[in-house]
Amino acid sequence: MAFSTASSRSIAERWRRLLCLLLWLPLLAWAAEIEVNNPQLLASDDGYVLNADFAFDLNARLEEAVTKGVALHFVAEFELGRPRWYWFDDKLVTRTQTVRLAYHALTRQYRVTTGGGLHQSYGTLTEALRAVSRLRNWLVVERGDKAPKSGDTLQAALRIRLDLNQLPRPFQISALGNKDWNLSSDWKIWAATLPALPPLPAPAAAPTPAVETR
Template identity: 35%
Template sequence: MTASITRCWQNVLSLLLLLAACLLPLAAQATEGITALRARAEVEEHALAISTRYQIVLPNALQDAVQQGIPLTFRLTFELTHPRSSAYWLRFKHFFEPTASINFKLMYYRLTNRYRVAIGSLANNYNSLSEAVAAVGSIAGWRVLDVSDWDESDRRLLRGRVQLELDIGQLPRPFQLNALGTSDWSLESAWTPVTVEGGS
């Protein structure tokens, strides 16, 4: 009887270990991607300013590409979601687009063994890939909209959302074709809502 119970527990333990071994790769895959850690908006000096920070876990294929010297461009997009009525826009003097975007370029320089993240003409260098990736999508006071003509009540109506994604169109041509055939190269965050926290 005792031997039978021991054998049964051994079978249950074996099944649990087998299940854990099967689920570990799935858990590792689930952590890959882009997650918003911070997304907020405020009015600074008569402009709507966005601040964001993301956690990015690159799949192995993208890590290998960076190590080979392939630059990765990530696009941060802001989209105005409220108000959206075209009649409402006619109240304002200046026409503006309801979206704005900015690019972060991640590069590796083998000669110096350092990583660089560039936003336009501004760039910072990092000693490790993890430090460089942490800087991608992190921005404070990004001005996306002139609200100097808006009164305080109009500013409080502002709502928007942000998204960070890998811009496959910026990859070298052979990698663009490769990216179309695999999910490893399809990397984007969910849209994250932002609301105005204050006015000036």
């Protein structure tokens, strides 16, 4: 009887370990492929801008897609708010920005388009990816916004992901359930103290009207 009980416990323990492994496998398979580094909120004349670096590489499937003319859209998402222990976080700012990476066969150039249409061309994919991985001077809080104030310590969060919804339809279908197309980061969360904004320039003095003499 003692042997039977021990054997049953051993089998139960094996099943428990197997169940844990099965639960963890999807998380391991879909682990974040992009690392968010050095996020910083800086003061500017227009408000607060965000700088950050993203560490990633394109796998063979994505690199082949780009060189065959498929544009990749990377969406950066930013949130700024106050954490509250008694309820959901109080979000003050939510921003998104899309960076488009495309290859033009006629010019043999890679083009990176950011935000409102600003673009730059590069001769190699390595140079283009370096541009995609550098987020600079993204205006996330305008000076006129009333909610965030200089000196406030807030909770900031940033992530970036490949937007599969902007792929051509046939590629959207093939990307479903395929980890080769899963390129994203986890949320990078940090405590951000807003620095003081630079003073606004003094308004120009009105010109003195000329005195007509006779």
